[in-house]
Amino acid sequence: MKRLITILTALTVWSASLPASTPDADALLAKARAYLGGDAALDAINSIHYFGSIEMTETPAGATNPGKSSIEIIFQKPCQHRLVVSSEKSVDITGLDNYFGWRRVEPVATGGARVQNVGLGKEQIKRLRANTWENLYFWRGIEQHGGAIMDKGETELDGVKCRKLVMSYGPGIEFVRYFEIATGRLLLTETLPVGVIREEGEIMVAGVRFPRKLIATAAAGADGKTRVITITFDRIALNETFPASTFEQPLISGAR
Structure with missing residues (x-):
């Protein structure tokens, strides 16, 4: 696939220009993995399947309240991802099949609305890949996935002593994470464009x-x-096993 060489080259050049992780950062990430469950339990994960709901609120409040939608998220090694958000109006699906990403929006009600079914651009795919790696590998071997860790040292967050680590996958694709030094617990993540x-x-x-809730503030x-x-x-x-068709872009005539 012609996108493969372009993406790999961009990630390799960028990660080579970043400083390596420090011993303090490595020790803290080991503690963070232990807090989540330990190396054996984390490394045994081949897929994660989330079921839940998603809700957006605005301040000041918007004219209409979009309400809650259902959400389903799948991550599968080595680098596959599927996100489905279902509301009263539409089913919005995003997929990543290794180096190919796509999005499909299916209107629920008839009335002239057409199905949208498009491939994603290079930058969107790079961001999806980085997010998938972060969710499946739990901060281990980030350099092998085109990223690098920058240790920003100790800081304080809400009165808690933390270490600030930047997981970087290229310009504009960074996860700035604050880990509690005493326990390794992840307290906060900063990322663009979410906030x-x-x-x-x-x-x-x-x-x-795993977290019960994720609260993203933009x-x-x-x-x-x-x-x-x-x-x-x-x-x-x-550790469910999903067939390749789960992550392939559906045909325009209907979802697979």
Whole structure:
């Protein structure tokens, strides 16, 4: 695939220009993995399947309340991803099949609306790949996936001593994470274009700790509104096996 060489080259050049991780950062990430469940449990994960709901609120409030939508997220090694958001109006599907990404929007109601079914651009695919790696490999071997870690040292967040680590996958694709030094617990993630992501609660699955909620707050945009997206997980399944067709772009005539 012609996109393969372009993406690999861009990631390799960028990661080679970044400083290597420090011993302090490596020690903290080892503690963070232990907090989640430990190397054996994390490395045994080949796929993650999330079920839940997603809701967006605006401040000041918008004229209409979009309400809650259902959400389903699949990550599968080595680098496959599928996201489905279903509302009263549409089913919005995003897929990543290794080096090919796509999006499909299917209207629920008839009335002239047409199915949208398009391939994603190079930058969108790079971002999807980075997000997929972050979710499947739990900060281990990031350099092997085209990324690098920058240690920004100790800091304090809400009165808690933290270490600030930047997981970088290229210009504009960075996950700035704040880990509690004492426990290794992830307290906060900053990422563009979302903004700030916090985790709340937990779900234990096969000895691995997952968040119950993800709360993403975007800085005020040109319209002056601050938006908060809350994803609540009802159930998480590990190590299901998904066929290749799960992540392939559907034909325009119908979903697979």
